[in-house]
Amino acid sequence: MIFRREPLISSIILLFLSGLLVLTDGCKHEPDIFFNNNPSISPECNGDTVYFQNDILPLLVSTCATSGCHDAQTGREGVVLTDYNSVMKTAGINVNNPAESKIYKAIMENGDDRMPPSPATPWSQDQIQMLYTWIEQGALNNRCAGDSICDTTNVTFNKDVLPVFETYCLGCHNANNPSGGIDLQNFDNLAVIIDNGSLSGSINFEPGYSPMPKGGNQLGFCERRKIAIWAADTTLTPPPGGGTGHPCDPDTTYFENDVLPLLLGNCATTGCHNQTSHQEGVILTDYTSVMNTGGVKPGNPNGSKLYKVLFGGDMRDDDIMPPPPAPPFTTEQKNIIKNWILQGALNNRCDEDCDTTNVTFSGSVWPIISTRCTGCHTGSGAGGGVHLANYSDVVAAANNGSLMGSIRHEAGYSPMPKNSGKLPDCKINTIQIWINNGMPND
Numbered sequence: 001m002i003f004r005r006e007p008l009i010s011s012i013i014l015l016f017l018s019g020l021l022v023l024t025d026g027c028k029h030e031p032d033i034f035f036n037n038n039p040s041i042s043p044e045c046n047g048d049t050v051y052f053q054n055d056i057l058p059l060l061v062s063t064c065a066t067s068g069c070h071d072a073q074t075g076r077e078g079v080v081l082t083d084y085n086s087v088m089k090t091a092g093i094n095v096n097n098p099a100e101s102k103i104y105k106a107i108m109e110n111g112d113d114r115m116p117p118s119p120a121t122p123w124s125q126d127q128i129q130m131l132y133t134w135i136e137q138g139a140l141n142n143r144c145a146g147d148s149i150c151d152t153t154n155v156t157f158n159k160d161v162l163p164v165f166e167t168y169c170l171g172c173h174n175a176n177n178p179s180g181g182i183d184l185q186n187f188d189n190l191a192v193i194i195d196n197g198s199l200s201g202s203i204n205f206e207p208g209y210s211p212m213p214k215g216g217n218q219l220g221f222c223e224r225r226k227i228a229i230w231a232a233d234t235t236l237t238p239p240p241g242g243g244t245g246h247p248c249d250p251d252t253t254y255f256e257n258d259v260l261p262l263l264l265g266n267c268a269t270t271g272c273h274n275q276t277s278h279q280e281g282v283i284l285t286d287y288t289s290v291m292n293t294g295g296v297k298p299g300n301p302n303g304s305k306l307y308k309v310l311f312g313g314d315m316r317d318d319d320i321m322p323p324p325p326a327p328p329f330t331t332e333q334k335n336i337i338k339n340w341i342l343q344g345a346l347n348n349r350c351d352e353d354c355d356t357t358n359v360t361f362s363g364s365v366w367p368i369i370s371t372r373c374t375g376c377h378t379g380s381g382a383g384g385g386v387h388l389a390n391y392s393d394v395v396a397a398a399n400n401g402s403l404m405g406s407i408r409h410e411a412g413y414s415p416m417p418k419n420s421g422k423l424p425d426c427k428i429n430t431i432q433i434w435i436n437n438g439m440p441n442d
Ligand code: HEC
Pocket: 165, 168, 169, 170, 171, 172, 173, 179, 180, 182, 193, 198, 199, 202, 203, 208, 209, 210, 211, 212, 213, 214, 215, 219
């Protein structure tokens, strides 16, 4: 009887995940399942418990919820792994029989169907075990404190900002008592303090602004970040049809367009800060990892590890990054990191005239090489003896570092394409992404 019922119960669960489900068939040992994106937070981290927000979500976000795979936009095979609700709705979690969970089976699969698919690194035994244990422990939306994890998916005023204002600000900034002329529930007032910078200036304790909350401690990192994200009206999920709907503003530094390419090219490299190496726990492959492990303090570059490590001398906090023999960041590159942090360290991006999603060799890389390089790099007169006439030539140049070194105009390489301007960043990034992806011949 029991054995016939349990699969039935799980399919009922799978069918009705979007709301509150109370099983009313008298099966009292079944827990009520309430799916929501507000984790229950325990102050202490229990070594025997696997926490969704601390342990599982960061892994899903960095290895599965990537663009083109299981992000909200793509949702391959209907599976979205960006947040708790989506995981519970789409990943086929089976708390009665963890090994039968669709996500677990996909990770355990051998060959072409394994997730994440080759050439991505498979999950380690420990990671797989952790997923199993989390499901076995009831697939809860739990979190333990003592970390800097901050859920910035779908930040809204009512969900993320208002509760902070209610706790810390409204007492002095309401309609009856608008200190400094500011009622923080009045959107016209809010628009003014966002536009003139005083909201950000005051909560980040910037010089020239009254520090807020007045007389209190500075808001937490996560609270300030959510306010910054909301204030910038950043679209974390691009509109349907692709793109961001935001053309690039020359005064704004964008994470995806400007910062991430720099990190991917210089820091998130093998042996350093990628998913497998993560020296000192720092992973610089994507926004969530950067924010959770890079010591970024929005609005405060000098207090941010990610920025400080780029310097020697007085700002020195640790060994200079990237470590020699890699060239240090140029002033221009340091300013990209600095301005991005100053502007709130947002997960923002804008539409360039070029698309780096779905980078392939034939569709993205080869068109650049063949139009900009092959001319001088083929046959017996190939410039510097370097051949760039086909796929394997390009792989060889990429493998010995000269391809990126020359097109990035790095010290020690002849700047390429010779005698003409540097390639647009977007084209350089396209080639870097293809290299980071393992240089598939696709
Ligand atoms: C104890 C009362 C009090 C609390 C709590 C408080 N404020 Fe204020 N706030 C004031 C007063 C008074 C002013 C007018 C400037 C001054 O006297 O410092 C002000 C000014 C401001 C300004 C203008 C700052 C400037 O430099 O021009 C902003 C923005 C602001 N508050 C936002 C907030 C936010 C956001 C919070 C909660 C995180 C908050 N305040 C909490 C009393 C308070």
